[in-house]
Amino acid sequence: MGYLVAVTLLWAFSFSLIGEYLAGQVDSYFAVLTRTLLATLVFVPFLRRRWLNLKLxxxxxxxxxxxxxxxxxxxxxxxxxxxVPEVLIFTIFTPIYITLYYDWLARRFSPYYLLTAVLSVIGAALIRYDNLTSDYLVGFLVVQGANICFATGQVAYKQLLAKQTTPPPHLAIFGCFHIGALLVSIISWLFFGKAHYPTQTMQWVILIWLGAGASGLGYFLWNKGATLVNAGALAIMNNALIPAGLLVNLLIWNRDTNLLKLFTGGSVILLSLYLNERYTRRRKP
Incomplete structure (x- = not known):
C-alpha cells in the first residue's frame, strides 16, 4: 500500500504542474512522447536478459x-x-473496471470488492460533480476507453507477475513496459502531433521531471505496488488521486476548491479503503 500512496502524492503534484505550465501551451502528443522516451531511457539500462524471454x-x-x-x-x-469537469467526473469509474476485470481473469466474483470500489466512486463523485452539458455521450465513451486501458494494464501486470514460477525483479523487466508505451507514443505523435513545442526553460524542466519521475518512477512503483495489494485496495487507490490533487492545487496555487465537498468525498474514499482492508484481514487465516 505504501507504494500506491507515494505515487498518489507524486502524481498529485505532477498533474498540477501540467495544468499550470503545459496544458494549452505544449502539444499534448509531444509531451506524451517526451515523457515516454525519457522513462524508457531511464529503465532500459536496468533490463536483464536472464529474467526475460521473448514471450514475457x-x-x-x-x-x-x-x-x-x-x-x-x-x-x-x-x-x-x-x-474539464466532465472529463474529471467520468474518470471515477476506473475502480469498477479494475474489480470486474480482475474477477473475470480469476474466474470468480467478489461482490465485496465491487461494493467498496463503487463506494470509492461515490466519494470521488461527491468531490468532482458539476453540471454536465447535454452533448457528452461520445466524450463519455472516449474517457471510458482511457479508464479501461489504465485499469486493464494494472490488472494484467499484477496477474502476469503472479503467474511467473520465479517472480523476476521488477526493475530487471520494467523497461519493456515503457518500450511498448513509447512505440504507441511515437505513432500517435506522427499522426496527431502539432508543432507546439516548449518555449520556456521551465517547461523543459517539467517535461524532464514528468518523464523520469511521474511516468518513469511513478508507473514503476504503481505497478509494483499493484502486485502487493488485493484487487479491492488497488481499485480504491485509483480514486485517491482526486482529493490529493485538489488539495495540492489548494495549498500551492490557491485554486478555488469546495472544502466541504473535498472533505466529504475524501472521507468516503478513506471509508471504502478501511472497509476493504478490514474485510481482507478477516479473510486471512
Missing part, C-alpha cells in the same frame, strides 16, 4: 502500450469533446 518481453510491451500509450490517446482526445 512482448507481454510487458503490450501492457505498457495499453496502460500508458493507448490510454493517453483516449485521454487527450477526450478534452476535445468534453469540458
Amino acid at each position: 518481453a512482448v507481454q510487458l510491451m503490450l501492457i505498457g502500450a495499453v496502460q500508458l500509450g493507448v490510454m493517453y490517446i483516449f485521454y487527450y482526445q477526450s478534452f476535445l469533446l468534453l469540458t
Whole structure:
C-alpha cells in the first residue's frame, strides 16, 4: 500500500504542474512522447536478459502500450469533446473496471470488492460533480476507453507477475513496459502531433521531471505496488488521486476548491479503503 500512496502524492503534484505550465501551451502528443522516451531511457539500462524471454518481453510491451500509450490517446482526445469537469467526473469509474476485470481473469466474483470500489466512486463523485452539458455521450465513451486501458494494464501486470514460477525483479523487466508505451507514443505523435513545442526553460524542466519521475518512477512503483495489494485496495487507490490533487492545487496555487465537498468525498474514499482492508484481514487465516 505504501507504494500506491507515494505515487498518489507524486502524481498529485505532477498533474498540477501540467495544468499550470503545459496544458494549452505544449502539444499534448509531444509531451506524451517526451515523457515516454525519457522513462524508457531511464529503465532500459536496468533490463536483464536472464529474467526475460521473448514471450514475457512482448507481454510487458503490450501492457505498457495499453496502460500508458493507448490510454493517453483516449485521454487527450477526450478534452476535445468534453469540458474539464466532465472529463474529471467520468474518470471515477476506473475502480469498477479494475474489480470486474480482475474477477473475470480469476474466474470468480467478489461482490465485496465491487461494493467498496463503487463506494470509492461515490466519494470521488461527491468531490468532482458539476453540471454536465447535454452533448457528452461520445466524450463519455472516449474517457471510458482511457479508464479501461489504465485499469486493464494494472490488472494484467499484477496477474502476469503472479503467474511467473520465479517472480523476476521488477526493475530487471520494467523497461519493456515503457518500450511498448513509447512505440504507441511515437505513432500517435506522427499522426496527431502539432508543432507546439516548449518555449520556456521551465517547461523543459517539467517535461524532464514528468518523464523520469511521474511516468518513469511513478508507473514503476504503481505497478509494483499493484502486485502487493488485493484487487479491492488497488481499485480504491485509483480514486485517491482526486482529493490529493485538489488539495495540492489548494495549498500551492490557491485554486478555488469546495472544502466541504473535498472533505466529504475524501472521507468516503478513506471509508471504502478501511472497509476493504478490514474485510481482507478477516479473510486471512
